[in-house]
Every structure is written in structure tokens, then in C-alpha cells.
Amino acid sequence: MPMNKQLILASRPSGEASVDNFALRQQETPALQDGQVLVRHHYMSLDPYMRGRMNDAKSYAVPQPLNEVMVGGTVGEVVESRHAKFSVGDSVVGMGGWQEYSVVDGDAPGMLRKVDTTHVPLSHYLGAVGMPGVTAWYGLTQIIAPKAGETVTVSAASGAVGSAYGALAKARGCRVVGIAGGPEKCAYVVNELGFDACIDYKEHSDYLSLSKALRQACPDGIDGHFENVGGMVLDAVLLRTNAFARIAVCGMIAGYDGQPLPMVNPSLILINRIKVEGFIVSEHMELWPQALAELGALVGSGKLRPRETVAQGLESAPEAFLGLLKGKNFGKQLVKLI
Amino acid sequence: MPMNKQLILASRPSGEASVDNFALRQQETPALQDGQVLVRHHYMSLDPYMRGRMNDAKSYAVPQPLNEVMVGGTVGEVVESRHAKFSVGDSVVGMGGWQEYSVVDGDAPGMLRKVDTTHVPLSHYLGAVGMPGVTAWYGLTQIIAPKAGETVTVSAASGAVGSAYGALAKARGCRVVGIAGGPEKCAYVVNELGFDACIDYKEHSDYLSLSKALRQACPDGIDGHFENVGGMVLDAVLLRTNAFARIAVCGMIAGYDGQPLPMVNPSLILINRIKVEGFIVSEHMELWPQALAELGALVGSGKLRPRETVAQGLESAPEAFLGLLKGKNFGKQLVKLI
Numbered sequence: 001m002p003m004n005k006q007l008i009l010a011s012r013p014s015g016e017a018s019v020d021n022f023a024l025r026q027q028e029t030p031a032l033q034d035g036q037v038l039v040r041h042h043y044m045s046l047d048p049y050m051r052g053r054m055n056d057a058k059s060y061a062v063p064q065p066l067n068e069v070m071v072g073g074t075v076g077e078v079v080e081s082r083h084a085k086f087s088v089g090d091s092v093v094g095m096g097g098w099q100e101y102s103v104v105d106g107d108a109p110g111m112l113r114k115v116d117t118t119h120v121p122l123s124h125y126l127g128a129v130g131m132p133g134v135t136a137w138y139g140l141t142q143i144i145a146p147k148a149g150e151t152v153t154v155s156a157a158s159g160a161v162g163s164a165y166g167a168l169a170k171a172r173g174c175r176v177v178g179i180a181g182g183p184e185k186c187a188y189v190v191n192e193l194g195f196d197a198c199i200d201y202k203e204h205s206d207y208l209s210l211s212k213a214l215r216q217a218c219p220d221g222i223d224g225h226f227e228n229v230g231g232m233v234l235d236a237v238l239l240r241t242n243a244f245a246r247i248a249v250c251g252m253i254a255g256y257d258g259q260p261l262p263m264v265n266p267s268l269i270l271i272n273r274i275k276v277e278g279f280i281v282s283e284h285m286e287l288w289p290q291a292l293a294e295l296g297a298l299v300g301s302g303k304l305r306p307r308e309t310v311a312q313g314l315e316s317a318p319e320a321f322l323g324l325l326k327g328k329n330f331g332k333q334l335v336k337l338i
Numbered sequence: 339m340p341m342n343k344q345l346i347l348a349s350r351p352s353g354e355a356s357v358d359n360f361a362l363r364q365q366e367t368p369a370l371q372d373g374q375v376l377v378r379h380h381y382m383s384l385d386p387y388m389r390g391r392m393n394d395a396k397s398y399a400v401p402q403p404l405n406e407v408m409v410g411g412t413v414g415e416v417v418e419s420r421h422a423k424f425s426v427g428d429s430v431v432g433m434g435g436w437q438e439y440s441v442v443d444g445d446a447p448g449m450l451r452k453v454d455t456t457h458v459p460l461s462h463y464l465g466a467v468g469m470p471g472v473t474a475w476y477g478l479t480q481i482i483a484p485k486a487g488e489t490v491t492v493s494a495a496s497g498a499v500g501s502a503y504g505a506l507a508k509a510r511g512c513r514v515v516g517i518a519g520g521p522e523k524c525a526y527v528v529n530e531l532g533f534d535a536c537i538d539y540k541e542h543s544d545y546l547s548l549s550k551a552l553r554q555a556c557p558d559g560i561d562g563h564f565e566n567v568g569g570m571v572l573d574a575v576l577l578r579t580n581a582f583a584r585i586a587v588c589g590m591i592a593g594y595d596g597q598p599l600p601m602v603n604p605s606l607i608l609i610n611r612i613k614v615e616g617f618i619v620s621e622h623m624e625l626w627p628q629a630l631a632e633l634g635a636l637v638g639s640g641k642l643r644p645r646e647t648v649a650q651g652l653e654s655a656p657e658a659f660l661g662l663l664k665g666k667n668f669g670k671q672l673v674k675l676i
Contacts, residue, residue: 230604230605234604249607250608252608261604261605262601262602262603262604263600263604264600265599265600266572266587266590266604267590269587269614269616270590271616273617273618274615275613275614276607277611277614278607278608278610278611279611280611283611
């Protein structure tokens with residue numbers, strides 16, 4: 001049995017998360033039972049939602065239990081199988097968690113899926129052709145539902161969700177404007193991801209200033225917005241919305257540490273007859289095949305070239321995760337385990 | 339030509355509105371041209387939205403022009419007609435404004451409509467079987483769309499919109515909980531309007547306290563909410579929402595005077611996957627006939643017995659309007675002009 005390194009949640013953060021909230025442990029993988037598959041993880045995914053799970057608070061998902069392996073998406077290869085549908089060498093995507101190996105029940109719905117790496121690199125199944133890509137697809141197509149010619153915006157534009165959002169919106173004939181942190185990310189959003197414009201929120205000290213920049217970048221106003229961050233960005237966007245704008249709320253990263261994060265002017269929801277809707281992509285599994293097909297085609301044709309930031313080795317995960325929460329990554333944050 | 343008394347907007351409020359913002363004037367009604375109708379107003383309607391129009395700010399409607407007759411709904415009788423569709427003595431509902439008479443183009447769509455007073459008193463066409471009733475109907479059926487057994491709430495529950503909302507929600511098998519100001523209004527909401535419970539927001543100094551009262555009144559959580567007020571009430575309701583709750587935003591009365599009215603915890607929109615949607619009922623005229631038919635039947639059958647507060651004479655309108663903004667009225671606020 002191979003030795004398996006794991007990262008567990010050792011304590012819950014009070015305020016900002018730190019590396020001390022995680023602990024490394026090591027144990028042999030258990031012998032397989034009938035119907036089980038042993039997967040060796042090549043990459044694991046780091047995502048903002050994990051910060052929410054670290055809290056012991058009411059949310060859309062149960063909290064990450066203490067002293068158990070941190071939850072998370074993984075891609076890898078089957079190294080041992082006692083299930084007829086999976087063979088040694090198969091490339092698979094699943095929810096293996098922060099560890100080098102996982103034992104998966106091959107029959108559990110949605111837990112393990114074979115993927116084709118002919119046109120799409122394996123790691124992209126954790127990003128553009130995985131949960132983040134489907135997240136962008138759901139918010140754009142099911143909540144914002146833009147018409148060609150409309151202007152749509154997205155915060156955290158250079159990230160895994162934002163980059164997929166840009167390609168999906170351009171494919172629908174929209175003007176797409178990103179909001180990101182720093183000139184390097186903004187240049188990437190425009191030059192490599194093909195956004196029409198990108199605003200560096202770090203140049204603005206308050207939402208009114210950011211809102212003025214949005215007015216320049218969105219001369220026809222904002223018809224749809226995808227919110228990954230909350231706070232100042234959302235306040236600034238609300239001021240620039242057109243009548244009947246739609247806002248898909250996917251993330252409130254700035255509020256995860258527990259500080260209050262009010263919406264300054266909710267009366268704009270009435271004044272502009274806005275729809276603001278929160279969603280969790282895992283609650284809409286029936287739409288994933290359709291979304292993944294479109295995202296795979298965009299990657300295969302080169303219209304979506306997602307960037308990745310890759311940390312090396314399981315031990316690097318906590319620091320890489322904390323960096324992600326501070327926007328230090330560039331594109332999809334992964335940890336390479338082989 | 340009859341002499342016509344009118345109230346005009348003489349100045350815009352800075353902060354709280356006052357009687358000095360209005361001025362009385364008097365002029366003869368003009369001679370009718372072909373296609374026009376002269377209406378003598380029996381009642382005029384006072385509504386919270388009028389406060390928004392008094393500001394010179396971007397909103398869903400153009401501001402009320404200075405030195406012109408205040409906008410508003412009216413019911414009355416045709417006293418002279420040069421239009422084939424209208425005869426002297428017809429009961430009509432329209433947007434005659436704050437004056438005793440109006441001259442209306444009989445062909446202008448939606449400006450003048452004949453109504454039947456056999457089963458529904460004329461004044462109710464300004465309330466339960468008029469714009470406020472349709473407002474409640476739209477928010478409940480088109481945005482909240484409750485299932486039988488769900489719990490729905492409404493602020494300003496004893497008002498024209500709230501009372502219609504309660505009857506419409508009970509007809510759909512919902513648990514309906516109101517929020518209103520003072521024990522007298524709360525008793526009326528439960529005993530006469532048939533709500534399951536009503537909370538007196540004046541007993542609570544902050545949204546956390548109000549939220550605790552909501553938890554008792556809504557033991558299964560809140561599935562839908564109709565917001566007429568904003569501020570503390572909306573913050574308290576958000577804390578008690580169930581997953582996939584729907585919030586129809588119809589009014590933000592507490593913010594009309596320009597003071598900031600933030601939403602304390604917008605991250606609940608994500609955590610509970612809530613849809614928050616603002617709307618203006620006049621943008622959905624195609625649904626009015628369906629809504630008015632249901633509301634007329636509820637009033638005709640006695641299932642909706644709306645209360646009215648009636649001020650006497652045009653001169654009483656400014657003070658009655660300012661009282662409405664402070665919640666001094668009880669049910670639909672009208673001004674009787676004959």
C-alpha cells in the first residue's frame with residue numbers, strides 16, 4: 001500500500017486564516033474493497049470557497065470537520081481498481097481532497113469521472129473545464145443571460161472563473177470588462193484573455209472612484225455582473241447598472257474572515273429594477289454536461305487559454321491557499337503532487 | 339368652466355419633505371378639444387413612491403417637475419366628454435394628479451379606464467383593486483412565486499400593498515407574517531386581514547432583536563419576502579431566510595430622504611442562494627387585467643377588506659402625505675375631494 005500524505009484542518013481560524021490551521025499527517029492507503037478505486041492525484045485545486053468551509057458557521061455547505069482531510073477537487077490517474085468501469089491508467093477528476101491518494105467508491109454519483117486528455121490538459125479539468133468554468137457558465141447563462149451587444153463585468157477577472165467568463169461572454173457577442181488587482185493581471189485580462197477592458201481596483205481607494213473608472217470602461221452602462229468578491233467592487237458596479245441588470249453572486253471573498261461587509265446602497269436594486277441572485281454550482285449538476293461541452297470546445301479551439309499558478313508538493317498547499325485569498329495567484333491556483 | 343384647485347411642487351426637499359414644498363393654486367379648467375374628457379375627481383391617492391419623485395435624482399421615473407401639478411392616481415366621474423368611449427356619469431380611474439379636475443386624452447393608452455362600482459367601492463380602485471393591489475400581486479406571484487405551505491413575510495403589512503399581499507398569499511396556502519408599526523396595526527393585520535402573525539418593529543431597537551422575533555413567528559424560516567421599507571426590516575429578514583428564498587423589492591421608504599441605508603450582510607444572498615429583485619409595477623401593464631380580476635374577486639367576496647384613511651379636501655393632502663411617510667396612516671391613504 002502506498003504511503004499517503006494528507007493535510008487536515010487542525011483548528012478553525014479566528015479572523016484571518018493562517019498556516020497553523022493546517023497539519024500534515026501520513027498514513028498508508030487502505031486496501032481496496034469491491035467497487036473501490038485508488039486514485040493517485042496529479043493536481044489538487046485550491047479555491048476561495050474552501051475558506052468558507054473552515055468556519056463553523058451556517059452556510060450552504062457543512063463546515064469542514066476538524067482533524068479530517070481538507071475538502072477539494074483533484075485530477076489524477078487510477079493506480080488500482082476493483083470497479084469494472086475504471087482501469088489502471090484512466091485519467092479521472094474527483095473530489096479527492098488535500099492528499100496524494102484517495103480511495104473512491106466508483107458507484108457514488110458525481111464522485112469520480114473519466115476525462116479525455118487528447119485536447120484538454122489534465123489540469124484544466126480543475127479549472128476552465130471543471131468547477132470554476134461551470135461556475136462562470138452558470139452565472140453567465142442562467143442568471144445574467146446576456147444579449148449580444150450588452151456589457152457584462154466580472155470581478156477577479158484573471159482567475160479561473162473570470163477567464164472562463166470572459167471567453168463565454170465574448171462568444172455571445174458581449175462587451176466584457178474585467179476588474180482585477182494590479183497592472184500585470186489587467187494586461188493579461190485584456191491581451192491574453194480578450195476582454196475589452198480591465199480595471200485595476202488597487203488604483204482606487206473607494207467605491208466612488210472605482211465607479212468612475214467603470215463609467216469610462218462601460219460607456220453604455222452595465223447589464224450583467226458576475227460577483228466573485230463583494231464589498232467595494234459590488235458597490236461600484238451597482239452605481240453603473242442599467243435598468244433590469246442581472247447580478248450573479250458567486251463569491252464574497254472579502255467577507256470570509258468575518259468582518260462586516262455591507263452593501264452601501266441597496267436601494268439601487270429597486271431604482272434600477274435589478275435582479276441579484278446567489279448560486280452554488282454544485283446544486284445544478286444537471287447542467288454540467290452542457291457547460292463542460294462548451295468549455296472543452298473553447299479550450300480545444302484555443303479561444304480560452306487559461307493561466308495556471310502551480311505550487312509544488314502537498315506541503316506547499318497552505319501557503320498557496322492563503323496567497324489565493326489575498327489575490328497573489330495568477331489564474332487557476334493548483335498544487336502539483338507528482 | 340369649473341374652477342379647479344391644484345397642488346403643485348413648489349420646491350424640492352433637502353432631507354425631510356415638508357408642507358412648504360407644496361403650493362396651492364386655482365385656475366379654470368380649459369375648454370375640451372375633440373377626444374378629450376373632463377373628469378371630476380372623487381378621491382386621489384397618496385403613495386410612498388411620490389416622495390421619490392420629489393427628488394431631482396436618477397430613478398426609475400423622471401422627477402416631478404417643479405411648479406406643475408403633483409403626479410398621482412385618481413378616481414372620479416366623467417362630467418363632460420368629447421370622446422365616444424366615455425359618457426357623462428361614467429366612473430373612471432386615472433392619473434389625474436393632486437387636483438380636483440383633470441382633462442384627459444381618451445385615446446392615450448392606460449390614462450383613463452372605466453370601472454364597475456357594483457361590487458367594488460370606487461375608492462378601492464386606488465388601493466386593493468388598483469396600483470397597490472397589483473403591486474402586491476406582481477411581487478408575490480411573479481417574483482416570490484410561493485408554494486403552498488411556504489412562509490412569506492411583508493413589511494408595512496397594514497398598508498394598501500401589505501393587506502392585498504396577505505389575502506393573496508393566504509389564497510395560495512402560505513403562512514403569512516406581517517411586520518408593522520405599533521400594536522394597533524399589528525392587531526388589525528392579524529384579526530382583520532387574516533395574517534398568521536404580525537411583528538411590531540417599533541418594539542425592536544436593532545435588526546438582531548427584530549430577527550429574533552421573526553424566528554419565533556416563522557419557525558420554518560422565510561421563503562419569500564416583500565420589501566416595502568428597507569433598512570432594519572430587510573436586514574432582519576435576510577437572517578431568517580431559507581435556502582432559495584425570494585425577495586421582491588418594492589420600496590425603500592426609509593432611504594427617500596437621502597440618508598445612507600446600507601444592507602448589513604449581503605453575503606447572505608450567497609450563503610442562502612437568495613434572489614433579490616426590484617420591480618416597478620407600471621412596467622408590467624400586460625399583467626394588470628389578470629391581477630385586477632383576482633383582486634376584484636377577493637374584495638367582492640369579502641376575503642380582502644382593505645382599510646382606508648381618508649383626509650378631507652385637497653388642502654389636507656400635503657399633511658396627509660407627510661403622515662403617510664411616517665406611517666401615521668392606517669391602510670390606504672386617500673384624499674376625498676367631493
